[in-house]
Amino acid sequence: MGTTQLESVPEPKYWHLKTVLTEALDSEFSVGEILPNERDLAARFGVARATLRQALEQLELEGRLQRRRGVGTTVAPPRVGVAVGAERHQWPGAAGDAWQPVDCASAAPPAAVADLLETDRDEQVHTVRRSRMTHGQPVAAELLYIPDSSVPDLSGIDSPSGAARARAVLRELQHLGLEGQDQSVELGSASAEDAKELDRLPGAPVLVVTTRYYAGGRTAAVSVATYRADTCRLTFGASGHVEIHHDPERRAS
Amino acid sequence: MGTTQLESVPEPKYWHLKTVLTEALDSEFSVGEILPNERDLAARFGVARATLRQALEQLELEGRLQRRRGVGTTVAPPRVGVAVGAERHQWPGAAGDAWQPVDCASAAPPAAVADLLETDRDEQVHTVRRSRMTHGQPVAAELLYIPDSSVPDLSGIDSPSGAARARAVLRELQHLGLEGQDQSVELGSASAEDAKELDRLPGAPVLVVTTRYYAGGRTAAVSVATYRADTCRLTFGASGHVEIHHDPERRAS
Numbered sequence: 001m002g003t004t005q006l007e008s009v010p011e012p013k014y015w016h017l018k019t020v021l022t023e024a025l026d027s028e029f030s031v032g033e034i035l036p037n038e039r040d041l042a043a044r045f046g047v048a049r050a051t052l053r054q055a056l057e058q059l060e061l062e063g064r065l066q067r068r069r070g071v072g073t074t075v076a077p078p079r080v081g082v083a084v085g086a087e088r089h090q091w092p093g094a095a096g097d098a099w100q101p102v103d104c105a106s107a108a109p110p111a112a113v114a115d116l117l118e119t120d121r122d123e124q125v126h127t128v129r130r131s132r133m134t135h136g137q138p139v140a141a142e143l144l145y146i147p148d149s150s151v152p153d154l155s156g157i158d159s160p161s162g163a164a165r166a167r168a169v170l171r172e173l174q175h176l177g178l179e180g181q182d183q184s185v186e187l188g189s190a191s192a193e194d195a196k197e198l199d200r201l202p203g204a205p206v207l208v209v210t211t212r213y214y215a216g217g218r219t220a221a222v223s224v225a226t227y228r229a230d231t232c233r234l235t236f237g238a239s240g241h242v243e244i245h246h247d248p249e250r251r252a253s
Numbered sequence: 254m255g256t257t258q259l260e261s262v263p264e265p266k267y268w269h270l271k272t273v274l275t276e277a278l279d280s281e282f283s284v285g286e287i288l289p290n291e292r293d294l295a296a297r298f299g300v301a302r303a304t305l306r307q308a309l310e311q312l313e314l315e316g317r318l319q320r321r322r323g324v325g326t327t328v329a330p331p332r333v334g335v336a337v338g339a340e341r342h343q344w345p346g347a348a349g350d351a352w353q354p355v356d357c358a359s360a361a362p363p364a365a366v367a368d369l370l371e372t373d374r375d376e377q378v379h380t381v382r383r384s385r386m387t388h389g390q391p392v393a394a395e396l397l398y399i400p401d402s403s404v405p406d407l408s409g410i411d412s413p414s415g416a417a418r419a420r421a422v423l424r425e426l427q428h429l430g431l432e433g434q435d436q437s438v439e440l441g442s443a444s445a446e447d448a449k450e451l452d453r454l455p456g457a458p459v460l461v462v463t464t465r466y467y468a469g470g471r472t473a474a475v476s477v478a479t480y481r482a483d484t485c486r487l488t489f490g491a492s493g494h495v496e497i498h499h500d501p502e503r504r505a506s
Contacts, residue, residue, distance in 0.1 A: 015445055015455055058456050061442045079439060085489055183489040185438050186332060187458060187482040189314045192268055202268055203311050205440060205458065229440040236338055236436040236489055
């Protein structure tokens with residue numbers, strides 16, 4: 001077996017520092033520990049403050065560090081695996097659903113969602129807001145868009161508003177035959193509303209999961225879920241095996 | 254049907270600007286068009302340069318704008334949907350695979366990968382580098398880690414190195430019975446090597462897709478694929494339907 005190395009590329013200074021810092025985090029610091037201040041860190045590694053800041057930003061993007069208001073920079077716990085891809089297709093609100101309904105309103109959805117639903121852009125649809133917790137922490141916020149045509153018998157139901165109405169809409173949805181669903185994941189930034197719910201600053205990077213539910217040969221509902229990118233790893237288990245774990249503590253020995 | 258609004262949250266100034274800019278992008282600019290310079294834009298919208306820059310950064314994160322070296326800030330084309338979740342389970346390198354082998358080396362994998370493979374941390378594994386193009390543009394770079402035990406008959410094969418050796422390793426892999434695979438997606442930053450391949454700057458945000466392949470009751474191979482977060486939307490089609498399209502031009506009328 002050869003020992004050829006993959007082609008090497010010169011790396012910028014902050015990148016080398018990032019590697020060194022990663023090793024220091026692994027060996028010297030424990031999860032939750034507060035890092036020394038920037039001046040001390042820059043002195044220790046013999047770099048300019050600007051270089052240090054670049055490296056810290058990278059490590060935050062990679063989920064190794066957290067900057068928290070009023071606390072400082074701390075060592076982040078390993079990202080939590082959050083199951084996203086469903087083994088079986090089911091409507092939101094079906095038994096075992098990890099999401100909690102929070103609110104329900106009628107509103108015109110964003111243009112991209114109206115296009116998926118094939119509704120007119122100014123047509124109001126049921127907009128259910130839900131939240132998802134993992135280990136007691138909010139990890140995701142969702143807006144679920146359901147046109148009237150997908151819940152035609154809802155008018156007979158007199159749930160006032162809020163979570164009760166959200167549950168009534170989801171209950172009605174279960175009556176529709178679900179034909180399939182597909183999902184996409186992309187990078188986004190947290191809106192002020194999502195940020196508040198996720199305990200982040202507006203504009204923080206998030207992973208946006210769009211799920212399209214099919215019934216009757218068309219898109220019957222669209223979910224746009226916003227996951228914290230700093231703490232979440234989205235898992236799509238398709239094998240019957242459990243989630244992917246990166247946690248070295250779980251390593252088989 | 255009621256018309257209650259979802260709870261509103263005060264938004265920071267740059268966020269409002271971002272909304273206004275988004276509308277301007279939709280109505281006044283076309284894809285590829287270069288934006289006016291920051292001073293002119295700040296004057297037009299009556300905001301400070303710092304506020305403008307924050308809004309532009311958000312729009313870049315959301316894939317609406319591109320900053321290109323030597324060109325300036327341009328209006329980005331819609332993100333390209335890249336199929337990631339496989340309908341059928343198959344080994345990398347099977348017929349129809351979208352990836353091109355580039356290189357092959359033997360190296361100790363990152364600690365997290367060694368843990369998944371249950372190899373010793375200093376044990377060398379076959380490391381295949383592949384790249385993925387869409388519409389002539391590089392969209393993703395992959396490192397595929399395959400321990401010797403998954404390709405036991407490879408020693409009899411005398412492919413020298415590079416792409417030829419990569420293909421030989423992948424060919425051997427097809428002989429193993431694949432039991433399943435699962436995937437995770439998380440936010441990361443481009444290494445210098447990935448950045449070069451993806452035509453990005455090191456540290457640019459990327460979507461990291463880790464795929465674990467199971468055979469013989471264990472993890473037989475691990476793929477770590479890095480997708481450009483600015484131009485890609487990862488699609489996980491699980492319904493037999495085609496990809497999710499956000500492109501309004503494709504809207505059924």
